[in-house]
Amino acid sequence: MYDSVQASVIESVASRLNGFFYRCQNDAGYTMLFMTDGIETLTGYPVNDFLTNRVPTFTSIVHPQDTAAVDAAVGAGVEKRANWEIDYRLVKRDGHPLWIHESGAGIFDDNGQLLFLEGVCIDISPQKKQEEKLEQLVSNISGTSNDIVEAVQHILGELRTLKLLALNARIEAARAAEHGAGFAVVAQEMKSLADTTREEADRIRSLMETLQTLLKGGN
Numbered sequence: 001m002y003d004s005v006q007a008s009v010i011e012s013v014a015s016r017l018n019g020f021f022y023r024c025q026n027d028a029g030y031t032m033l034f035m036t037d038g039i040e041t042l043t044g045y046p047v048n049d050f051l052t053n054r055v056p057t058f059t060s061i062v063h064p065q066d067t068a069a070v071d072a073a074v075g076a077g078v079e080k081r082a083n084w085e086i087d088y089r090l091v092k093r094d095g096h097p098l099w100i101h102e103s104g105a106g107i108f109d110d111n112g113q114l115l116f117l118e119g120v121c122i123d124i125s126p127q128k129k130q131e132e133k134l135e136q137l138v139s140n141i142s143g144t145s146n147d148i149v150e151a152v153q154h155i156l157g158e159l160r161t162l163k164l165l166a167l168n169a170r171i172e173a174a175r176a177a178e179h180g181a182g183f184a185v186v187a188q189e190m191k192s193l194a195d196t197t198r199e200e201a202d203r204i205r206s207l208m209e210t211l212q213t214l215l216k217g218g219n
Contacts, residue, residue: 018042019100019122022058026078026106026117029057033116042100042123044093063089063097070102078106078114087124099128 020038025031032050040046043061050058062070066088077084083105089097104119 017120017122019120021118021120023116023118024058026074026114029059030117032058034118042092042098043090061090061092063091065089073102074104074117077104078117081106081108087128098123099125 020036022032023034035047035050037047048054070086070088073084073086083103085103087099087101089099092098100121101124102119102121104117106117107115109115
């Protein structure tokens with residue numbers, strides 16, 4: 001166990017990290033042997049609630065969807081005698097989730113026997129919120145970009161059709177004396193396609209404005 005001076009130094013460092021240090025047993029509840037006060041700042045639970053597995057155990061505040069991943073990371077680290085790094089959620093006393101990054105390791109004696117686990121957990125909730133915001137922005141931009149590509153492809157298709165109709169119109173114009181009605185039909189089709197193309201161009205302009213707004217929002 002840490003002496004008073006060591007504990008004071010650890011507590012001082014932890015307070016600057018917006019997190020907490022811990023030492024615990026490698027059991028199902030990760031029974032805490034030592035913890036800094038940062039746990040209460042982050043979760044609302046006092047240190048004494050965790051020591052010797054008073055209510056709750058540390059495991060009980062790990063988000064249920066993350067428990068398996070935490071156990072797997074710790075198990076792999078102990079087996080390989082290597083540090084583990086993992087992001088996961090704790091459930092605070094008020095019921096809200098909190099993202100933390102844990103860096104931990106198993107401590108072994110000279111005979112290779114595992115004594116305990118120790119590490120540090122840092123609050124990364126602000127970074128996670130930024131990541132989620134960025135992912136949403138990318139998703140919105142991707143959707144808008146796909147709409148723009150679709151609209152451009154549609155216009156290109158309409159332009160190809162207009163080119164063919166223009167050729168037909170020239171042919172019909174040359175034969176207008178005996179086939180005037182055919183020329184009128186082709187002309188009407190060209191007008192209709194031109195209107196559609198203009199609408200698609202307006203849609204692209206609107207989508208581009210939306211894209212610019214999304215990009216500004218990500219700054």
